[in-house]
Amino acid sequence: MAIALKRWNRQALGAALLVAPLAIFVAVTFVAPLAAMLVRSVYQPAVAEALPETLAALAEWDGDSLPDEETFRIAGAEFVALDERRALGSVATRVNRLQSGMRSTLLGTARSLAAETPAASWREAMIAADADWGAIESWLAIRRAGEVITPRYYLNALDLDRGGAGEIVVQPEDRRIYVSLLLRTLLISIAITGICLLLAYPLAWLLAHARPRRAGLLLLLVLVPFWTSLLVRTTSWIVLLQNQGVINDLLVTLGIVAEQQRLALIYNMTGTIVAMVHVLLPFMILPLYSIMRTIPERHMQAAASLGASHWQALRRVYWPQSLPGVAAGSLLVFILSIGYYITPALVGGRTGQLISSMIAYHMEQSLNWGLAAALGGILLLLVGTLFFIYDRLVGIDRMRLGG
Amino acid sequence: MWKSSRLGWRGNSSTSDRWSGVDGGAAARSGMNQKKTTSAHIEFIDIAKTYDGGTMVLPGVNLAIGSGEFMTLLGPSGSGKTTCLMILAGFEMPTSGEIRVNGESVHKLPPRKRDMGMVFQNYALFPHMTVGRNLSFPLEVRGMAPGERARRVGRALEIVRLEGYGDRRPGQLSGGQQQRVAIARALVFEPGVVLMDEPLGALDRRLREELQLEIRSIQRELGVTMVYVTHDQQEAMTLSDRIAVFNEGRIQQAAAPETLYEEPATEFVARFVGDNNLLRGTVRAVDGELCSVAVGDGLVEAFMVEPLAVGDSTVLAIRPERVALSPSIEYSNSVAAGVEDMVFQGDHWRIRVSVFGESDFFVKIPNFIGQGGILPGDRVRIGWTTIDCRALPASG
Incomplete structure (x- = not known):
């Protein structure tokens, strides 16, 4: 008994050691950054650390009338001190996201206060430097920017905001972009998944039931795009689809389309869908193929001998058995397309962009990582929900990506 | 549409009540006994099959199978017996020749119009359907009413002694039970001919012998024409009214088991059948x-x-x-x-x-x-x- 246990322990240890390199790799390169990013979507200590005294003073403040002279003095002194350490800029940017105009207000006020320390009232001096200080909203913005744990990025990602009293309000119409973008991303992803399924199903059937030689050749054709760089594939779509591209030239030459009415096939939604279907098609074909290979051809013969037409046999016998492959392929394509970045960025133009481009924008341009993280978090939640629904409907253990 | 008047074991509700509950198979079968006149007789006329214009699989087979006869096509693998069966079922087209069922040419009909129940080597049960759905599938595609479907499925399960298994899935059954389901499925729509392609090959010897006897008694009592393919001469002897011995695409001899044994016509038959x-x-x-x-x-x-x-x-x-x-x-x-x-x-x-x-x-x-x-x-x-x-x- 003891020996058996020891033996089992040794085996478990061996297994753990074998898995360890991958586990460490995944932890360092995937789990840790993901977790850090998700934390960033709710945890923003920068302003709180930069303005501890101002925020402490504002915590006492009732928020109905302007803060008292003491608060003005503490805040003004902290702004000046921060600006001298060249640290006010990033704080100003963060406050500016909550109340536009605050960046220049903060930086300008700090400079004029540094040039001339107010002799008497800091309040009057600051309002004189910038009239914004006379508005309660400015102080509310600073107080909210100082919250360490905040849901505001998630609210913003859903086109919501908090009003003065902390209630949740819908953003003004001109600032609502994320929900419609998210919906568009979902719709495009569904469309791409549907098109991929329609295109892949017959081909996978052919692959699974053709003679081995021909099936091998077809499979090679399916895999060639896999071995080609994504960039090459996407740019070749540009060559084909652009205004002066192969397809438009052909249509014009054949007289189907007038020279002035060349079709806009790229740098819009059409371009995004065409190129992404092409890129993601193998992810649909391969799971379908591996499932279909396990469906005996005898079943179709049996259905025929039992009196079923081709269509009945396909619908009642073949299709239900191929469902695990359909589900696996669809889930794979949908999840990949919902977060797809490079292809829409290259061929999507202005109208063919997905939510991913917004995340990239906030990561790289506006440096609003909190919002980027919140958008990513929402995507993650969406995909997780899908998995959950799938598990309930089909059972995750029935999904098979390989034979 | 479903031709309900054609067959004897169709039964109305009163007769089906009489069968239900009593000892399964035998009672159900005796109720279906008047079927003999409806089973089909089959003729292979100069059936030849060549693959890709090259390999000759069947040089020209002539065989007549009587109505209600149990005919076994016996031969080693590659002898052409399975090809013959597939041509009869409609899954392969003969290169030349003709197949007649009840005098009518059928070799151009698709399988679903041939009215033949088929039992495959590995059962070919549909794994995503329950046993009951498997059996009612041929009835559903014929547009039969649900009540009549349920009656027939129940009766077919009685015949193979699997009452109460209708809600199981094929994967939950043993090999022998799966084969019984496959047999029931081939019988449930009352075809004129039942074809079996090495149906017992995957079972162990004891189970094989048990099912042989069962297949034999089902066929005798339903009086359905049976074409059965096997490479096992013992099995052929047990089951058949007549055996057609195949070698290299030719029928060496087609005769009753006793005749084959006592009076082999060729060296191959003498060697292949018995010691x-x-x-x-x-x-x-x-x-x-x-x-x-x-x-x-x-x-x-x-x-x-x-x-x-x-x-x-x-x-x-x-x-x-x-x-x-x-x-x-x-x-x-x-x-x-x-x-x-x-x-x-x-x-x-x-x-x-x-x-x-x-x-x-x-x-x-x-x-x-x-x-x-x-x-x-x-x-x-x-x-x-x-x-x-x-x-x-x-x-x-």
Whole structure:
């Protein structure tokens, strides 16, 4: 008994050691950054650390009338001190996201206060430097920017905001972009998944039931795009689809389309869908193929001998058995397309962009990582929900990506 | 549409009530017994099959299968028996020739219009449907009403003694049970012909024998025409009214099991069906249906299956159990032999002797009084009657 246990322990240890390199790799390169990013979507200590005294003073403040002279003095002194350490800029940017105009207000006020320390009232001096200080909203913005744990990025990602009293309000119409973008991303992803399924199903059937030689050749054709760089594939779509591209030239030459009415096939939604279907098609074909290979051809013969037409046999016998492959392929394509970045960025133009481009924008341009993280978090939640629904409907253990 | 008037075991509700509940199979079957007139008779007329214009699989098969007959296509793998069945089922097209069912040409019809129930080698049950749905599938595609469907499915399950298994999935059943479901599914829509392609190949011996008897009694009682493919001659014997022995795409002989065994027409049949001692020789003299054949250094009297001339080479077939050891009476053929080896087989002894310079001649003696006091190395006399020694034309 003891020996058996020891033996089992040794085996478990061996297994753990074998898995360890991958586990460490995944932890360092995937789990840790993901977790850090998700934390960033709710945890923003920068302003709180930069303005501890101002925020402490504002915590006492009732928020109905302007803060008292003491608060003005503490805040003004902290702004000046921060600006001298060249640290006010990033704080100003963060406050500016909550109340536009605050960046220049903060930086300008700090400079004029540094040039001339107010002799008497800091309040009057600051309002004189910038009239914004006379508005309660400015102080509310600073107080909210100082919250360490905040849901505001998630609210913003859903086109919501908090009003003065902390209630949740819908953003003004001109600032609502994320929900419609998210919906568009979902719709495009569904469309791409549907098109991929329609295109892949017959081909996978052919692959699974053709003679081995021909099936091998077809499979090679399916895999060639896999071995080609994504960039090459996407740019070749540009060559084909652009205004002066192969397809438009052909249509014009054949007289189907007038020279002035060349079709806009790229740098819009059409371009995004065409190129992404092409890129993601193998992810649909391969799971379908591996499932279909396990469906005996005898079943179709049996259905025929039992009196079923081709269509009945396909619908009642073949299709239900191929469902695990359909589900696996669809889930794979949908999840990949919902977060797809490079292809829409290259061929999507202005109208063919997905939510991913917004995340990239906030990561790289506006440096609003909190919002980027919140958008990513929402995507993650969406995909997780899908998995959950799938598990309930089909059972995750029935999904098979390989034979 | 479903042709409900055609068949005897259709039954109305009163008769089905009579069957339900009573001992399953037998009662259900006896209720379906009036079916004989509706089963189909089948003709293969010069059916030839070539693959890609090259490989000849069937050079031209002619075979008539009577209504209600159990016909087995028997042969080694690659002999063309399965191709024949697939052509009959409609899954393969003959290169030339014609198939008639009840006198009507069917070889151009798609499988679903041929009204043939098929049982496949690996059952081909639909794994995503319950047993009940598997059985009602052929009825559903015929547009039958749900109530009638349920009745028929229940009755088909009774026939194969699987009452109460309707809600299981095929994967939850044993191999034998799955095969019964497959049989029930091939019967449930009351086809005129049932085809079976090595249906018992995947089962162990005991289960195979049990199901053989069951298939036989189901077929006898329903009176359905059965075409059954197997490579197992024992199975063919157990089941069939007639057996067509296939070799290299040709039917060597189509006959009742007893005839095949007692009167093999060719060397292949003699070799393939049952045990046989085959001796090669040359015809020395002919007298009516009898002839004298020189085998090695001896001369054997034999019965000619087809006319042979003096000087023809021939193969003599002698069943091991028809050879007497140390015969007490005088046989027309009686020779000295040396006992080489003795193997105990339970119900009999299998004794290898050397005779005519050959050392693989077998004698079977029943385990009645032990091995009769014989030991390897003994010199004995063996003998057999002329009628048990059949002179076949030598092939090749």
